[in-house]
Amino acid sequence: MAEDLRDSDTLLFLTDAQLRRAIEAMFFAYRGFTADPDRILSERGYGRAHHRAIHFIQRAPGSTVTNLLAILGVTKQSLNRVLRTLIEDGLVESRVGPHDRRERHLYLTDAGAELEAELSTAQRARMRAAFREAGPEAVAGFRQVLEHMMDPELRRLFAAAREGDR
Amino acid sequence: MAEDLRDSDTLLFLTDAQLRRAIEAMFFAYRGFTADPDRILSERGYGRAHHRAIHFIQRAPGSTVTNLLAILGVTKQSLNRVLRTLIEDGLVESRVGPHDRRERHLYLTDAGAELEAELSTAQRARMRAAFREAGPEAVAGFRQVLEHMMDPELRRLFAAAREGDR
DNA sequence: CTTGGAATGTCAACAAGGCTGACGTAGTTT
DNA sequence: AAACTACGTCAGCCTTGTTGACATTCCAAG
Numbered sequence: 006m007a008e009d010l011r012d013s014d015t016l017l018f019l020t021d022a023q024l025r026r027a028i029e030a031m032f033f034a035y036r037g038f039t040a041d042p043d044r045i046l047s048e049r050g051y052g053r054a055h056h057r058a059i060h061f062i063q064r065a066p067g068s069t070v071t072n073l074l075a076i077l078g079v080t081k082q083s084l085n086r087v088l089r090t091l092i093e094d095g096l097v098e099s100r101v102g103p104h105d106r107r108e109r110h111l112y113l114t115d116a117g118a119e120l121e122a123e124l125s126t127a128q129r130a131r132m133r134a135a136f137r138e139a140g141p142e143a144v145a146g147f148r149q150v151l152e153h154m155m156d157p158e159l160r161r162l163f164a165a166a167r168e169g170d171r
Numbered sequence: 172m173a174e175d176l177r178d179s180d181t182l183l184f185l186t187d188a189q190l191r192r193a194i195e196a197m198f199f200a201y202r203g204f205t206a207d208p209d210r211i212l213s214e215r216g217y218g219r220a221h222h223r224a225i226h227f228i229q230r231a232p233g234s235t236v237t238n239l240l241a242i243l244g245v246t247k248q249s250l251n252r253v254l255r256t257l258i259e260d261g262l263v264e265s266r267v268g269p270h271d272r273r274e275r276h277l278y279l280t281d282a283g284a285e286l287e288a289e290l291s292t293a294q295r296a297r298m299r300a301a302f303r304e305a306g307p308e309a310v311a312g313f314r315q316v317l318e319h320m321m322d323p324e325l326r327r328l329f330a331a332a333r334e335g336d337r
Numbered sequence: 338c339t340t341g342g343a344a345t346g347t348c349a350a351c352a353a354g355g356c357t358g359a360c361g362t363a364g365t366t367t
Numbered sequence: 368a369a370a371c372t373a374c375g376t377c378a379g380c381c382t383t384g385t386t387g388a389c390a391t392t393c394c395a396a397g
Contacts, residue, residue, distance in 0.1 A: 019302060019310070024295040025230070026333055027302075027314060028204075032223070033325050034317040035201050036244065038194075052382055057198075064191070071344065078202070083384055085346065107344045107393050129190040135319035136185060136193075139312065144185070146305065146312025148193060151200040153301035159199050167192055218353060236374065249355055251375060273364050273373040 041127035049120070054079075054087045056124055059113065062097060063121045067110045069102070076162075096120060207293035215286070220245075220253045222290055225279065228263060229287045233276045235268070242328075262286060 019027075042056050061076055062068060070088070074081055088111070091097040096117035102108030113121055136144045152160055185193075208222050227242055228234060236254070240247055254277070257263040262283035268274030279287060302310045318326055 019299065021291075021295060024298050025291065027298055027317075028226075028291075028294055029230070030314060030317040030321075030329065031201070031204055033322075033329055034320040035197070037321045037325070038197055040322060054383060060195075064195070069344085070346090079383085080385065081345075082347085082386085086383080089346090102344095105344080105394070107391095109345070125187075125191065125194075128194055129187060131320065132190050132193055132197075133185065135316050138319040139315035142308065143312030143315040146309030147316035148196060149305035149309040150301050150313035151193075151196040153304040154200040154297065155196075155203045156199075156206060159203070163196065163199055220354060237372090245354085246356065247374070248357085248376080252354075255375090268373090271365070271373080275374070 037131065038128070041131055042124045045120075045124055045127060051090075054083070055091060058084065058087050058091060059096065059117060059121045059124070062111045062113055063118070063125070066112050067100075069108045069110060071108075073111065091117070203297065204294070207297055208290045211286075211290055211293060217256075220249070221257060224250065224253050224257060225262065225283060225287045225290070228277045228279055229284070229291070232278050233266075235274045235276060237274075239277065257283070 039053065043053065046052060046056055057077055058073065061073055065072070070081065070084070074084055077084060088097060088099070092099055094116075095114055098112045098114050098117075099109045100112065102110055136147075139147070152163065155163060205219065209219065212218060212222055223243055224239065227239055231238070236247065236250070240250055243250060254263060254265070258265055260282075261280055264278045264280050264283075265275045266278065268276055302313075305313070318329065321329060
């Protein structure tokens with residue numbers, strides 16, 4: 006009881022200044038997080054939007070456009086512009102749905118998988134390094150806070166996907 | 172010794188799939204992180220770029236343009252476009268440097284401070300809620316990982332600023 | 338079998354916010 | 368006096384987001 010009080014009131018008492026620092030940390034960290042992929046992408050004339058599409062197609066091969074739209078939270082016009090270039094460049098393949106022929110199912114080609122691997126490897130390396138330097142206890146905390154910072158519906162989707170991976 | 176080994180090799184062994192999930196968590200969390208300010212800003216016809224400028228002027232009142240440029244990592248043309256609208260709208264004041272009259276020192280006006288408070292309050296509320304739900308141990312870990320995800324020079328600057336706040 | 342609606346794609350136009358390059362002006366330093 | 372620095376600005380370009388309108392294709396319900 007006294008323990009609980011200490012936990013919530015003392016250990017978790019955070020001043021506005023501390024919260025502001027955490028906000029800045031999030032900003033700077035996200036910059037680091039995207040820096041390596043951004044470099045690789047710009048060499049090929051792509052941007053982050055391409056990375057996001059490629060990432061989630063790798064994550065869920067055969068995903069429909071509508072599905073991707075919901076995950077990415079952009080308009081179909083915006084996504085379509087990106088997908089078109091990726092398809093033209095032979096990185097993504099769009100197959101007509103086997104059951105519902107209106108749907109387009111998206112897959113990475115070998116070239117697409119290659120770029121995805123390059124991007125992912127760079128980003129995972131940065132993430133792994135940060136985890137290693139921060140230590141094992143920090144990693145669990147990091148992930149918990151991140152999940153709770155998401156919008157509730159997204160957190161549900163994310164948690165479901167996490168479970169589904171097992 | 173055996174403890175150390177277990178920590179680094181067992182507890183910190185992360186599969187690529189786990190790292191990929193952490194990457195996605197970072198992406199979704201950042202969206203949540205910016206969602207509330209984005210709403211407030213769009214009501215006023217501003218964007219994230221304005222938020223960043225306002226935030227760091229609040230953080231370091233009297234900061235010069237060059238200084239802000241270094242922190243934000245954008246070109247002066249890009250920053251200037253944002254600063255101009257903020258100055259025109261009476262949210263930011265630009266004073267000629269007292270020692271070096273080439274410099275412009277930036278300050279929030281009362282109206283600027285008001286918007287900053289609104290943005291910061293919303294963002295801190297989300298951060299505080301995430302921290303509360305994740306628990307006290309998670310918070311320290313979260314911050315450690317974030318710091319190690321930054322680019323090294325930025326981490327130095329950030330750490331220095333953190334110390335300077337005390 | 339027709340028709341409504343869903344899924345997809347496309348055209349056009351626009352805005353924010355990045356970028357480069359060039360240039361001007363004021364002020365400081367050498 | 369010359370060189371450098373800080374800042375602002377004009378012009379033009381790109382990516383990536385937006386809205387709105389419209390065509391096509393196809394499933395499914397009436």
